Amino acid sequence: MASSINRDFLTEKDKKWLEETVESVAKKEGNVSRTRLYDLLWSYLAVKKAIKNSKEIKITYTLFDINENMGYINLVGEKIEFADGKLFKEVGRLATNFEVYPKLNGTVEMNFTFHGFRLAKGVN
Amino acid sequence: MKRIIKCYDDVAAEVIEAANDRFKPLFKINELRLDIFKQYCRAIDSIIDECEGEVIIVEVDEDDSTVKVSIECPDITLDTNKHVFYQLAERANSLTFEKTENEEWVCASFVFPSLWERAF
Numbered sequence: 001m002a003s004s005i006n007r008d009f010l011t012e013k014d015k016k017w018l019e020e021t022v023e024s025v026a027k028k029e030g031n032v033s034r035t036r037l038y039d040l041l042w043s044y045l046a047v048k049k050a051i052k053n054s055k056e057i058k059i060t061y062t063l064f065d066i067n068e069n070m071g072y073i074n075l076v077g078e079k080i081e082f083a084d085g086k087l088f089k090e091v092g093r094l095a096t097n098f099e100v101y102p103k104l105n106g107t108v109e110m111n112f113t114f115h116g117f118r119l120a121k122g123v124n
Numbered sequence: 125m126k127r128i129i130k131c132y133d134d135v136a137a138e139v140i141e142a143a144n145d146r147f148k149p150l151f152k153i154n155e156l157r158l159d160i161f162k163q164y165c166r167a168i169d170s171i172i173d174e175c176e177g178e179v180i181i182v183e184v185d186e187d188d189s190t191v192k193v194s195i196e197c198p199d200i201t202l203d204t205n206k207h208v209f210y211q212l213a214e215r216a217n218s219l220t221f222e223k224t225e226n227e228e229w230v231c232a233s234f235v236f237p238s239l240w241e242r243a244f
Contacts, residue, residue, distance in 0.1 A: 052218070078222060078223070079220060079221070079222040080220065080221045080222070081218060081219070081220040081221075082213065082218060082219040082220070083218050085213040085214045085215065085216045085217075085218070085219055086214050088210070088213045088214075088219060089210040089211070089213050089214040092202065092205055092207070092209075092210040092213075093205045093206075093210065094205070095205060096205070097201070097202060097203050097204075097205075098200075098201070098202040098207075099199065099200065099201045099202070100199065100200045100221050100230055100232070101198075101199035101200075101230060102199070102223045102224075102227065102228060102229060102230050103223075106223060106227060107223070108221050108222055108223055108230055110221065
C-alpha cells in the first residue's frame with residue numbers, strides 16, 4: 001500500500017472499508033494493482049473529507065467502465081469548495097490528471113482520473 | 125494583440141493598496157507575506173495563460189483580511205500531478221470551483237491568508 005499517504009483523517013470504519021473494497025475488487029478483477037486501487041479509493045475518501053459542502057455535491061467513484069486500466073472520481077455541483085488544500089494536492093499527486101468544466105445546467109463537473117491499474121502478467 | 129493581464133501589477137496591487145488604506149493605522153502589511161503573495165500571483169499568471177483564461181478578480185475580506193484571487197477560464201485541465209495549481213491550493217485557506225456569472229466558464233477562487241499584522 002502507498003505508505004506515504006496521509007491516513008490521519010481516516011476513521012476505523014474508513015480504513016476497514018478501504019481494505020475490504022481493495023481486496024474485493026482485486027479478487028474479482030484478477031490482474032489489478034492493489035496499490036493503485038488504494039490510491040483511488042483513498043482519494044475518494046479524501047475528497048469527501050476535504051470538501052466543505054459535501055452534502056450539496058454528488059461525489060462518486062467509478063472503476064473500469066471506460067477502459068479496464070482507468071478509474072475516476074467524479075464531482076458535480078453548483079459550487080465545489082475545498083476547505084483542505086493539502087488533501088486536494090495529495091489527491092492531485094495520486095491522480096493521473098484533473099479537469100473541471102462548466103455544464104449547461106448551472107453546475108460544474110470535476111474529474112480526478114487514475115490510470116495504471118493493470119499489472120503485467122506474472123506480477124502480483 | 126491580446127493584452128496580457130498580470131495578476132499582481134494589473135489587479136492585486138491596487139486592491140491591496142485600497143485595503144491597506146482602510147485597515148491602517150491599526151494594521152500594517154507584513155512585507156514577507158506580501159512577497160509570498162506576489163509569488164502566488166506569478167503562479168496565477170502561468171495558470172491563466174495555460175488555461176486561456178481572461179479574468180482575474182482580487183478581493184480583500186473586510187472581516188478577516190484574507191485575500192481572494194479568482195480566475196475565470198473556459199475549463200481547467202491539469203495533465204501533470206506536479207502542477208503549480210496544486211501547490212497554490214496547498215497554500216490557500218480554501219479553493220472553490222463554480223460557474224461564472226455568465227454561466228459559460230469556470231471560476232476558480234483561492235482564498236489566501238491575510239497580508240496584514242497589527243501595527244503596534
